[in-house]
Amino acid sequence: MSTLGVFIAVGITLLAVALGIALRRMTTAGLRFRGQRVVTCPEDHQTAAVNVDASHAALTAWNGGPELRLSGCSHWPERAGCGQPCITQIQAAPEDCLVRNILDKWCDGKCCIRCGGPIGEASWAGVPPVLLTPDGSLMEWQQIAATELPATLATAKPVCVDCYLRAAANPPPLKLAAS
Numbered sequence: 001m002s003t004l005g006v007f008i009a010v011g012i013t014l015l016a017v018a019l020g021i022a023l024r025r026m027t028t029a030g031l032r033f034r035g036q037r038v039v040t041c042p043e044d045h046q047t048a049a050v051n052v053d054a055s056h057a058a059l060t061a062w063n064g065g066p067e068l069r070l071s072g073c074s075h076w077p078e079r080a081g082c083g084q085p086c087i088t089q090i091q092a093a094p095e096d097c098l099v100r101n102i103l104d105k106w107c108d109g110k111c112c113i114r115c116g117g118p119i120g121e122a123s124w125a126g127v128p129p130v131l132l133t134p135d136g137s138l139m140e141w142q143q144i145a146a147t148e149l150p151a152t153l154a155t156a157k158p159v160c161v162d163c164y165l166r167a168a169a170n171p172p173p174l175k176l177a178a179s
Contacts, residue, residue, distance in 0.1 A: 022062040029066040030058030049146030112160035131156035
């Protein structure tokens with residue numbers, strides 16, 4: 001092989017490695033920053049549900065750290081023009097503010113309030129985490145607005161899938177109003 005051929009082969013190899021690294025960074029960023037997150041709005045100190053623009057994060061991650069920006073916020077459209085200062089919370093702990101991870105952490109080590117069985121890791125493929133609210137209602141986590149999640153988790157109790165399914169199969173009888 002000629003010297004020129006060796007240089008071309010080395011160049012192609014280096015280019016392929018660089019491209020592979022860039023694609024890995026982009027894919028990792030896109031996956032890491034998808035999903036709804038719960039943050040505290042620095043402007044009004046209220047809980048906000050936000051979505052990071054995962055596509056933008058992926059496209060800007062090729063040369064290092066991704067550039068984050070929001071694609072949605074529960075405080076919009078009222079505060080749509082904000083400088084998105086809550087992004088610093090996401091940058092500091094991207095996994096800790098992800099709704100799914102908040103629920104996983106809440107479920108960890110808990111036992112069902114009804115049967116005493118372990119809740120275990122949250123099941124996302126089957127029936128997701130179920131909560132018993134102080135008023136006695138059973139709620140799947142999707143029924144709770146993300147902005148209400150921290151307050152709800154502070155007062156709710158865990159219910160295992162079996163107890164939830166038994167309760168769903170045997171709802172309490174309806175009370176008829178007196179005529």
